[in-house]
Structures are given as C-alpha cells and as structure tokens.
Amino acid sequence: MSQSTLTNPMLASADQFLVNLKHSLIDRLPEVLQMPASILLTIVPITVGFATLFALSTWAERKGLGRIQNRMGPNRVGLPFTKWKLFGLGQPIADGLKMLIKEDVVPRNADKVLHFLAPLLLLIPAFLAFSVIPYGDGIVPIDIDAGLLFFFAVGASTELLIFCAGWASRNKYALLGSMRAIAQMISYELPLIISTFSVIMAAGSLSLVSIVDAQTGSLLNWHVFTPWGLAGFILFFISSLAEANRSPFDIPEGESEIIAGHLIEYSGFKYALFFMAEYLGMFAMGGLAITLFLGGYHAPFPFLEGWLPGVFWFVLKLVTIICSFIWIRGTMPRLRMDQLMNFAWKFMLPMSLVVVVAAGIWRFAGGPLIGWPLCAALIFGAYFALSQGLYRARNWSRREYRFAE
Amino acid sequence: MLGSGLIKGLKETARNFVGSYVSEERLPTIEYPEEPAVVKENSRQFPFLVYDGDEPEAGLRCVSCQICEKECPPKCIYIVKAKDKKPDFVGKQQVYPATFDIDLSVCMSCGICAEVCPFEAIFMDTEFDLANSNRFDGLLVTKEHLAKPNAHLQKIHPTLAAGIDQRRAEAVKKQEEKRLADEAKAKADAEKKAAEAKSASSAATPASTPAAGS
Numbered sequence: 001m002s003q004s005t006l007t008n009p010m011l012a013s014a015d016q017f018l019v020n021l022k023h024s025l026i027d028r029l030p031e032v033l034q035m036p037a038s039i040l041l042t043i044v045p046i047t048v049g050f051a052t053l054f055a056l057s058t059w060a061e062r063k064g065l066g067r068i069q070n071r072m073g074p075n076r077v078g079l080p081f082t083k084w085k086l087f088g089l090g091q092p093i094a095d096g097l098k099m100l101i102k103e104d105v106v107p108r109n110a111d112k113v114l115h116f117l118a119p120l121l122l123l124i125p126a127f128l129a130f131s132v133i134p135y136g137d138g139i140v141p142i143d144i145d146a147g148l149l150f151f152f153a154v155g156a157s158t159e160l161l162i163f164c165a166g167w168a169s170r171n172k173y174a175l176l177g178s179m180r181a182i183a184q185m186i187s188y189e190l191p192l193i194i195s196t197f198s199v200i201m202a203a204g205s206l207s208l209v210s211i212v213d214a215q216t217g218s219l220l221n222w223h224v225f226t227p228w229g230l231a232g233f234i235l236f237f238i239s240s241l242a243e244a245n246r247s248p249f250d251i252p253e254g255e256s257e258i259i260a261g262h263l264i265e266y267s268g269f270k271y272a273l274f275f276m277a278e279y280l281g282m283f284a285m286g287g288l289a290i291t292l293f294l295g296g297y298h299a300p301f302p303f304l305e306g307w308l309p310g311v312f313w314f315v316l317k318l319v320t321i322i323c324s325f326i327w328i329r330g331t332m333p334r335l336r337m338d339q340l341m342n343f344a345w346k347f348m349l350p351m352s353l354v355v356v357v358a359a360g361i362w363r364f365a366g367g368p369l370i371g372w373p374l375c376a377a378l379i380f381g382a383y384f385a386l387s388q389g390l391y392r393a394r395n396w397s398r399r400e401y402r403f404a405e
Numbered sequence: 406m407l408g409s410g411l412i413k414g415l416k417e418t419a420r421n422f423v424g425s426y427v428s429e430e431r432l433p434t435i436e437y438p439e440e441p442a443v444v445k446e447n448s449r450q451f452p453f454l455v456y457d458g459d460e461p462e463a464g465l466r467c468v469s470c471q472i473c474e475k476e477c478p479p480k481c482i483y484i485v486k487a488k489d490k491k492p493d494f495v496g497k498q499q500v501y502p503a504t505f506d507i508d509l510s511v512c513m514s515c516g517i518c519a520e521v522c523p524f525e526a527i528f529m530d531t532e533f534d535l536a537n538s539n540r541f542d543g544l545l546v547t548k549e550h551l552a553k554p555n556a557h558l559q560k561i562h563p564t565l566a567a568g569i570d571q572r573r574a575e576a577v578k579k580q581e582e583k584r585l586a587d588e589a590k591a592k593a594d595a596e597k598k599a600a601e602a603k604s605a606s607s608a609a610t611p612a613s614t615p616a617a618g619s
Contacts, residue, residue, distance in 0.1 A: 067425040327422075
C-alpha cells in the first residue's frame with residue numbers, strides 16, 4: 001500500500017513507524033556516517049531478527065512435535081539461575097551453549113579448508129535471500145527489478161555449498177548424502193520456479209515490491225485466492241519443503257540410510273551453522289511464499305491496514321507458515337529416494353506447467369466469473385488425471401519370494 | 406485421490422496436538438520430581454521387614470528361620486540368630502534376628518524372599534528412587550533400616566495386607582479362645598479334683614454327706 005492511500009496521518013505514522021525511526025536515527029549522525037549507518041541499520045535487524053526467530057522456532061518445533069506425539073516437549077530449561085521454567089524457553093540458549101563448547105572434530109583425511117569454509121559460506125546465501133523480501137511498506141533492504149530472480153539465484157548457490165560440505169568431509173555417507181541433496185534440490189527447483197511464473201505473469205514484474213503492490217486491498221486480492229494462485233501456492237509450498245530439506249523431503253539426512261548425510265562429519269558450532277542455514281532457508285522460502293501469494297506485508301482486511309506496521313502482518317504470516325511446516329514434519333514419514341524423484345518429475349513439474357497455462361487463461365478470460373470455473377476445471381482435471389494415471393502406472397504386484405518361502 | 410491420506414494424517418496430528426492440552430489421555434506424562442510417580446500395587450523394588458505395634462525391635466515379625474537367606478538367588482541376605490527368645494504376636498517364644506542385612510547392590514528384586522516367608526515378615530517395598538549421592542554409602546541395609554511398620558505395608562499393598570491382618574487377627578483370637586478354654590478346663594479340672602478330694606474325704610465320714618446335700 002502506498003502512503004498516499006492512507007488518508008489518516010496518524011495511521012500512516014503507525015504504518016511507517018519503523019521507517020521513521022530509522023530516518024530519525026540516521027539524521028542525527030554526521031553525513032559521512034549516514035550511509036554506513038543506514039546499511040548497518042538494515043542488516044543488523046534482519047540478522048538478529050531471523051537468528052532469534054531461528055532460536056524460537058527450534059523451541060517451537062520441539063514443543064509442537066512433542067504435543068503431536070503426546071509428549072510435553074522441552075520444559076526443563078528456563079531462566080538461568082532461577083526456578084522459572086517458562087515452558088522451556090531457555091532451551092535454545094542451552095542448545096547454543098552446548099553447540100559452542102562441543103569439540104570440533106575434523107576428519108584426518110578431510111579437505112580442511114573446504115570443510116571449514118562450507119558452513120560459513122552457506123550462511124551467506126541464506127542471509128542474502130532475505131535482502132530482497134519486502135517486510136513492510138518501504139522496508140525492503142534492496143529493491144531490485146529482478147528481485148525474484150536474485151532470490152532464486154542465491155537460493156540455488158546453497159546446493160554448491162552443501163556438495164562442498166559433503167565432498168570435503170571425505171566420507172562416503174557425506175558424499176552420498178550431499179549428492180542426494182543436490183538431486184533433490186535441483187529436481188524441486190524446477191516446480192518451485194515454474195510455480196512462481198503465474199505470479200510474475202499476473203504482476204507483470206519480477207520485482208517483489210511490485211508483486212506485493214499488485215495484491216493491495218483486501219484478502220480477495222491476494223494471489224492465493226485465485227485458482228492458479230491456490231494451486232501455485234500449494235506447489236510452491238511443497239517444493240519449498242523440499243528445497244529447505246524439511247520433512248517429508250529430508251532424505252539428505254535420512255538416519256536409517258545415510259546417517260546424517262552431508263552433516264555427518266560436522267560437530268559443534270559448524271553443525272549449528274548448517275542447522276541455522278537450513279532454518280534460514282526455510283524462513284526465506286516462507287517469506288517468499290508470503291510475498292508472492294499471501295499478500296506480503298498487507299493486512300487481511302483494509303480496515304486493519306495502517307494500525308500496525310506491515311512488519312507485524314509479515315511476521316504473523318511467517319509464523320503461521322513455520323507452524324504449518326512443523327505440523328507437516330510431525331505428520332509425514334520420510335519419502336524414499338525414488339518416490340521423491342517420481343513426485344518431482346511426474347507430478348510437480350506437469351502440475352506447475354498446467355498452473356502457468358491456467359494463469360494465462362485467467363488473464364484472457366475476462367473476469368473471475370468465467371475465469372474461476374475454467375481455471376479450476378483445468379487445474380483439477382490435470383490433478384485428477386495425473387494422480388489417477390500415476391496410481392495406475394505404479395503397477396504394483398505381490399512380491400514373490402524365491403528363497404524365503 | 407492423491408493427497409487424501411495426507412489430509413487424514415494432518416487431521417490426526419492436529420487432534421493429538423489440541424488434545425494434549427485438554428485431555429489427560431493424550432498427554433499421559435507425569436512430571437516426576439515435581440509430581441509423585443504413580444506406583445502400582447504389585448510393583449516390587451527392595452525387601453523390607455514388617456513389625457507390629459510401635460516398637461521395631463519388639464514387634465519384628467521375623468523369627469530368623471533363615472528360609473529367605475537360603476532361597477535368595479543372589480545370596481544378598483545375611484542373618485544371625487539371637488541367642489535368646491522373645492514372645493511373638495500370639496505370645497509364643499520365638500528366636501529373633503540379631504543381625505538382618507540385605508545388600509542393595511546384590512539384590513535383584515525378585516521377591517522370592519517375600520514369597521517363601523512363612524511368618525509374613527518380609528515384603529517387597531514399592532519405593533523406587535533409591536539413588537544415593539555417594540556410590541559406597543547405603544548399600545548394606547541393616548535391620549534398623551529394613552524394619553518398617555505394618556501401616557506401611559497396609560499403605561503400599563492394601564489387598565495383601567488386609568488378608569494377612571485378617572489371618573493374624575484370627576490366629577490371635579483362636580489363641581485367646583484356646584487360652585480361655587485351657588483356663589476353663591484347668592479350672593474345671595481343679596474343681597473336679599477338689600470335688601473328688603472332697604468326696605473321698607466324705608466317704609471316710611459318710612455322716613456328713615446328707616448335711617452337704619441339704
């Protein structure tokens with residue numbers, strides 16, 4: 001929402017509170033320091049904010065998974081040196097301390113430089129991905145014309161570093177795990193990117209800011225409330241689960257097969273960095289899903305707009321997405337490698353192409369009255385045909401034992 | 406339909422998540438050190454000796470028959486018989502244990518001692534948190550520490566204790582009846598004897614008999 005649409009000046013100031021705060025802080029500084037201070041004031045809140053969110057979401061994940069499995073989850077560590085347990089909120093601090101003071105084991109035959117660099121470099125794309133996401137009206141670190149392209153380009157470079165970690169460990173499980181990770185990530189990158197085509201087509205821009213602006217107004221203007229947007233959102237969501245190595249697509253670290261995949265030779269704080277990069281990737285994917293499909297930093301209803309900074313709505317939506325990630329992790333078992341690949345290439349990819357076609361039809365259908373049934377029929381038809389076809393094509397039969405019986 | 410199983414699964418986990426906040430059944434965790442652990446009546450951890458009344462030494466049911474010592478599979482019980490005797494619950498003179506030690510580190514909690522005891526003197530305790538701050542302390546549990554009142558048994562094994570208490574009360578009652586009967590018999594015998602003596606003396610002086618009858 002641009003500032004001119006807000007007629008009430010008080011509301012505008014509430015919406016722009018963070019922007020104004022930053023400007024008033026910078027204006028006090030001498031001119032030479034203004035530029036670095038501005039950069040610092042952009043980077044630090046994002047870094048600290050998402051690192052805090054990481055700590056809290058590890059706690060929330062363990063709590064949520066516990067409740068799903070009829071357990072309590074962590075509830076012992078509270079405020080240090082007191083009896084306050086605070087529902088175990090001290091757990092992330094304890095975990096962080098534990099990770100810091102653990103021994104850092106480097107295998108004798110490992111490529112020591114790469115082994116050391118991989119987790120550190122992995123954090124760079126993980127944080128860079130946050131730089132193009134609009135968090136509020138006027139709160140976007142870098143507003144580049146090809147923000148979406150930048151996001152995917154940066155996101156793709158994590159694959160290289162994961163392979164780097166697997167290769168440098170000089171361990172067969174690490175190498176196999178990282179190869180699996182790459183196979184999975186490249187396979188799912190395709191539906192991930194193609195499912196965003198429809199949004200690019202609708203907004204007519206690769207800039208994430210203009211994509212958010214295209215969803216201004218009420219809930220109904222959000223892309224998720226169109227047939228192609230809903231299908232695209234679901235496809236994007238599933239692919240982002242795979243991109244973030246989240247369950248049910250967490251086979252790169254499948255304990256029963258390859259122990260911990262590329263993480264096997266990492267311990268202590270390096271392991272924590274991998275863990276953090278994984279979660280940051282998840283937040284970035286969630287943030288992009290919000291920006292593309294869920295109206296970005298906009299409030300669900302026009303009358304709520306302006307009372308709170310847009311960051312509030314953004315964080316609320318992000319927390320909801322993280323909770324659904326946790327919910328899915330608590331529900332789904334891990335897929336097998338062939339199931340994962342089949343799903344990516346035989347279902348996700350055709351479906352995302354169908355969604356692109358549906359978005360085109362929506363554009364030329366002339367109004368939702370015709371567009372809705374047409375697009376919904378196309379998408380649902382493709383979904384039904386694909387699922388039925390794949391089900392038949394499995395060609396399952398009773399296993400015949402040659403020696404056991 | 407593809408995906409219907411996923412929805413079903415998500416529904417189930419959501420039910421578990423919400424249910425864990427409202428229903429006891431979906432969150433059976435007992436937060437142990439803060440909340441007392443629920444101990445089953447039939448659980449068994451370590452033996453203890455029962456005593457009646459308030460005095461552990463006087464009321465100890467054990468008569469040091471040493472059956473438990475002989476039956477104990479890991480041989481963790483050590484008993485020394487006392488030289489003298491003390492009366493048991495029915496007043497019968499019985500030997501008592503001068504020493505009764507059980508080695509905590511050897512005991513395997515089988516409960517055979519409690520099984521074989523004919524005097525209902527040794528039972529399995531349900532107390533399970535027997536940890537110690539020092540690994541050498543408190544491993545040899547002596548008679549003083551093993552002796553626990555009958556009220557403790559009634560608390561931890563109510564059904565077992567009820568049957569035993571009833572049996573013992575009956576035995577005491579029987580003993581009392583026997584004693585009364587014995588006393589009565591003794592009295593009757595004494596009277597009979599007196600009467601016989603009297604009749605014998607009256608036979609020597611027949612003239613006095615009608616006087617006695619009138």
